[in-house]
Amino acid sequence: MIHKFQKIVLTTDKTELNPLLNPKEKAHLQVYGITSTGEKIPIDSNLIRWNVQTLYTSGETEVLSVEKNGTVLPKNGGYALIEASYVGVGHGLSDSMKIVVRPFFHEYHKTLTFKLFMGMDPYGSLRQPVSYERDEHVLLTFEETLDIIRRLDRITCGIPKIVYLVGWQRGGHDHGYPAFNEVNPKLKRAEDTTAAESLRWLIRESKQYNTDVSIHINLVDAWDDSPLWNEYHANHILVEKEDGSVQCAGGGGFEELEEQFGIRTGNVCQKRLWETGFFHKRVAELLELLPELADTHTLHIDNWRAVGFPTRGISRKDDEETIQKMYRYFRDLGLDVTSEGSFHGREEPMTGLQPMTWWDIPYHPSVMPPSLYCGGRDKRVDGDPRFGDSIHIENTVQSNQRRGRDPLQGIQDEFCMYTLPWRFLNEFSLKKFDGNEAVYEGGVRASIEEGIPVIFWNDMQIRRGTTLTVPAVWKEEKEILMYSYRDTYCRINLPTDWADVTSVDLYYMDPLGKEEPRLEVTAYPIKNGVFAFLLDTRTMFSIRPHVETAKI
Numbered sequence: 001m002i003h004k005f006q007k008i009v010l011t012t013d014k015t016e017l018n019p020l021l022n023p024k025e026k027a028h029l030q031v032y033g034i035t036s037t038g039e040k041i042p043i044d045s046n047l048i049r050w051n052v053q054t055l056y057t058s059g060e061t062e063v064l065s066v067e068k069n070g071t072v073l074p075k076n077g078g079y080a081l082i083e084a085s086y087v088g089v090g091h092g093l094s095d096s097m098k099i100v101v102r103p104f105f106h107e108y109h110k111t112l113t114f115k116l117f118m119g120m121d122p123y124g125s126l127r128q129p130v131s132y133e134r135d136e137h138v139l140l141t142f143e144e145t146l147d148i149i150r151r152l153d154r155i156t157c158g159i160p161k162i163v164y165l166v167g168w169q170r171g172g173h174d175h176g177y178p179a180f181n182e183v184n185p186k187l188k189r190a191e192d193t194t195a196a197e198s199l200r201w202l203i204r205e206s207k208q209y210n211t212d213v214s215i216h217i218n219l220v221d222a223w224d225d226s227p228l229w230n231e232y233h234a235n236h237i238l239v240e241k242e243d244g245s246v247q248c249a250g251g252g253g254f255e256e257l258e259e260q261f262g263i264r265t266g267n268v269c270q271k272r273l274w275e276t277g278f279f280h281k282r283v284a285e286l287l288e289l290l291p292e293l294a295d296t297h298t299l300h301i302d303n304w305r306a307v308g309f310p311t312r313g314i315s316r317k318d319d320e321e322t323i324q325k326m327y328r329y330f331r332d333l334g335l336d337v338t339s340e341g342s343f344h345g346r347e348e349p350m351t352g353l354q355p356m357t358w359w360d361i362p363y364h365p366s367v368m369p370p371s372l373y374c375g376g377r378d379k380r381v382d383g384d385p386r387f388g389d390s391i392h393i394e395n396t397v398q399s400n401q402r403r404g405r406d407p408l409q410g411i412q413d414e415f416c417m418y419t420l421p422w423r424f425l426n427e428f429s430l431k432k433f434d435g436n437e438a439v440y441e442g443g444v445r446a447s448i449e450e451g452i453p454v455i456f457w458n459d460m461q462i463r464r465g466t467t468l469t470v471p472a473v474w475k476e477e478k479e480i481l482m483y484s485y486r487d488t489y490c491r492i493n494l495p496t497d498w499a500d501v502t503s504v505d506l507y508y509m510d511p512l513g514k515e516e517p518r519l520e521v522t523a524y525p526i527k528n529g530v531f532a533f534l535l536d537t538r539t540m541f542s543i544r545p546h547v548e549t550a551k552i
Contacts, residue, residue, distance in 0.1 A: 003041055005033035010084045010095040015429065016371060017064070017074040020103040020331070027099060029070035031084050045070045047088040053081040055098065056351045056368065059324055063101050063352070074101040077352025079372055100372050101352070104336050105297035106162065106212075108356040109370035109426040110474065112419055113162040113338070114393035115216060115300070116145060118187055120172035137172060139401055141187045142198040145213075146205055148397070148407060151513030153209035155412050157481060157542065159423065159474055161211040164300040164338075166394070168199060168215050177221045178237075178268050179228045181285045196289055203292040212296040217286070219273065219326075220305050221249060224264035235276050238266040239309050269309040270319040270326070279326065283333070298336045300358075305345030320346050327353035342376065349373070358392075366433040370426050385453035385463075386438040386446040387430075388422025391415060412511040412540055416483035420470045421455060421463050427473045459493040467535070469543075471495060480543040481509075484535045491532040501545045502526055506533075509540040517542050 014027040029050075031043045050066040057063050057078030064080050065073050072082070083096040119138040140148065149163065167173035170182040188195035203213045222229060222238055224246075232238050239247045248254055249265040257263040273279045287293060306319035327350060330337045342349035342362040349362040351373055361368070361376030365387035375390070383389025391414045397407045428440035437447040443458040455462035462470055466485035469492050471478075478498060482490060494501065504524050507517035523546045524533070531543070 003033055003035060005041075005086070005093060006036050007034050008032065008043065008084065008086050008093045008095050009034060009040070010082070010097050012072070012097060012099070014072075014099075015097070016100045016102060016369075017072070018102055018104070019074040020105065025074070027072035029066065029072060029082065029084065031070070031086070031095070033086070033093075043086065043088070047086060049085045049087050051083040051085065053083070055079045055081055056363070056372070058327075058348060058350045058353045059321070061352070064099060072099060074103075077101055077103045077372070079351075079369065100369050102355070102372050103331065103352070104355045105334070106336055106355070107160075107371065108162075108336075108338070109374040110423060111160045111162055112156060112390060112415075112423075113164075113356060113375065114391065115164045115166050116140060116148065117394055117398055118145070118165055118167040118172065118184065120167050121175055138186050139167075139398065140407075141189070142195075142202045143189050146202055149206050149209050149211050149213070151408055152393075152411070153211065154510065154513035154516060155408065156415055156419070157472055157475075157479070157509070158210050159419070159472075161209075162214065162296075162298055163206075163211060164214050164216045165199075166216045169217075174218070174221065175223065176226050177218045177223055178232060178282070179226050180215075180217045180282070181289055183289070200290060200292050203290070203296065212298060214293060214296045214298045214300065215290070216300045216302055218302045218304075219270065219279070219282075220268050220303060220307060222246075222266040222268055224266075229266075232268065232278070233266075235272075235278070236309075236312065237268055237272045237276060237278060239269050239307060240311055242311055267305075267307040269307060269312075269314055271314050271322040272309060272312075274322045274325060280329075283330070287333070294334050297334055298338065299330065300338050300340075302340050303344065304339045304341075306347075307345070317347070320348070324350065324353060338375070342373075366430065366438070369429070374426075383418075383422075385421065385455075386433075386448065388418070388425045390419045390422050406512055408512050412483075412509070412513075413485065413538060416468055416481070416540060417466065417485070420468055420481060420483070421453075424457075424462060424470050424473055425455070457495065460495055461492050469531075472542075478545050481540065482533070482535060482543055483540040484537070486537050488535050489532070490535045491530065494526065494529050494531055498526075498545070499529060503546040504531065504543050505546045507542040507544065509542055511538070511540070522546065 009032045011030050012027050017025050031048050032040045033043050034040055052066055054063050061076040063078035064075050079100055081096055081098050083094055086093040118140050121137050168184055169176050169180050170184050172184055183195035183199050185195045188198040192198045206213045233246055241247050246266040248258055249267050254265045306316045308314050308316040308319050327337055336355055338356040339354055340358045342357040356375035359376055396410055400407050400409050428442045428444045431439045437445055439445055446455045452465045454464050467488050469480055469482045471480050503526055506521035506524060508520040509517055
């Protein structure tokens, strides 16, 4: 029977593929024809012409391909548009859809990813002695860091977390590069023989607190007191002037360091680092020193720039192409790589290779799925609340330490105001954005009304201004997290899957994470699916369905 269709509709069983975790995973496309009566009829794939357009990827790589039968084969990380054109009776009809290929171990758009600053001896990149009151320029030992991680897990209600340790190596932050093969002995536990044992202990212990501990390293900066300075210079890995001397790193006050303090700095040419084998050697040493890193599946590389080596005919583009190889090398070893910037001294943001940036995400979130590329707090303003913005934590902890306060003071406020709505929104795929309202799958809508951020999930208000009632979507059990920055009367419709809940228990969440959630209100009544409660300023509660316990 020959049908004349009014339009065709392209569907798929998957809009996201991860060939790293699921090597045999494929997507399957199906095209339906819609008749004038609204009947939906599947169209044989032989009558469909497929066209694939790469939207975002790194380099000239192919993101995916489509076989004649509509099977989608992932190739490389990126975002692609698939167009289906009908070539049967009533030809000229087409439809399209986008598919993400994300070869990453972690879901960074669903993970609270942050740094902790361990310490720094004088004259690192900050160009001045560290002036904290603590002795020997240590802000956090490994033992103290575990306490921070334990308490953060309570504050954040067990959300998955990744923390990168800054200044974990000898000398602390920005010391020793290009070497990173010795753990800072000032950070070790008394009961361990070496600091490396203490760091490995921290990585293992943190798993129980829903946290992967990894490290922050640098592959570009070089310091003349590094044990590798002379070897790298002799092998022409450090960028040189015409006379063969090391070219000062330049920018960021490095010239001042050399002029005032006699501290020389240089840049590592990434192409030379790769082709001499020193890159592979450094990485092997690191994984031998900290084998637990392989289980964290993530690493943060600071300030990863393409610098080139002009006096040897190596361009920044050559360096950038080498960096792409390095990303893939790390991935083959089982490690995602995040970095401080997206472009950040490079021509492209390494889309499909780098899943997260620390500063300034290079794409508007309305065009880039966060599962492919996320993070990036804007240094000047907070992120768009219609898409969400997570928190960094590191600067707040340091600020608290400088002022003699508890390191985690204020973190609960930041988590609730930023990470909670960000994590909720990232549970759903964006359908459209009209410049004012972002509409997501599942009935989620986010907008700004008279300057106030508003989020709804069907009839449930998730956010209005600084008042939030957010389902803990990362948990299997039912739980809603409630918070307000000021006194407010909170009245919300509960989610549809709470329809059988007639009363709830409210657990007070300690803002410093020093105690477990404390049951404060028992069997609070729910009337007609509505929860109403007077919430105090800067107070967070966990709302859970009340379960009657048997009386003995």
